[in-house]
Amino acid sequence: MNSKQGLYRAQGLSQTELVAIERLMQICNAYEGLDLKINLQILRSRPHDEINDFLYYEQDVLVGFLGLYSFNPHEGEISGMVHPESRRKGIFTALFRAALEECQHRNITSLLLIVEHVSSSGQAFSRSLDTTYDHSEYKMVLEEAHLPASFDEHLQFREAREEDIPAITHITALAFDMPEQGVDWYSPQVLADQQHRYYVAVLQNVDVIGKLDVALTEQAGFIYGFGVLPEYRGRGYGRQLLARTIQTLLVLGKKRIALEVATVNKNALSLYQSCGFKETGSYDYYMVVPGADK
Secondary structure, eight states, X not given: OOOOOEEEEESSOXXXXXXXXXXXXXXXXXXXXXXXXXXXXXXXXXXXTSOOEEEEEETTEEEEEEEEEEEETTEEEEEEEEOGGGXXXXXXXXXXXXXXXXXXHTTOOEEEEEEETTOHHHHHHHHHSSOXXXXXXXXXXXXXXXXXXXXXXXXXXXXXXXXXXXXXXXHHHHHTTOOGGGOOOOOHHHHTOTTEEEEEEEETTTEEEEEEEEEEXXXXXXXXXXXXXXXXXXXXXXXXXXXXXXXXXXXXXXXXXXEEEETTOHHXXXXXXXXXXXXEEEEEEEEEOTTSOO
């Protein structure tokens, strides 16, 4: 059997590939003192009908990896790594270009390159590209849940339904400063996806006032897309929505619950800390143009 050499595009990852990726991550983390954002839990649940992972081998040894992460059809994030002894050979550039090609193929028009703030090699690569600094985020992991003893009975917590799609679309647009027509990824099929949960907060006699999305893996839950209507912020409703979500994920047996928050969003940071989340790293996001020839 011929040994693996060069670039491979993967539709889903085998156990052997997952082990090799985790080993490479450990080597790179130890070399630069990092906590690379590779999202191993997500990698273990990749769909097998879509290319999301790019691997580079030298004589059957994995020396480079780049993952594409997309939480809606038009936006993507990429992060990756190269073995310290295999750098300055153009390996990450090859992985990066392959990911750009896949983004073009899937019409992903907004792409962010994620670089750990303290990674000198990653920051150097981002400077070599035609990228624009977008924002920075803290990665936060639930250390110990701090849940209220009781909840406001006037605020119902449940999974989103088809009739909620206009409301969650509207709240998402407001929360993330987007045009409402650009939030087009919610559908009955999406809400039924077993690898995600979409939760809403419904205020008695009002309707849906908040929403929150969760990506699920076998042992973890990643919280994102959290928003509350502006006129209902500052009343504890967001805290209750978050707390009920944490409670539900713990009941589902999720051992790791994580989220990310913009470093400048002090209100959200304070909320997450009060619910038991702790910062585990800081990451810089650089905007990339998928159609550009790098």
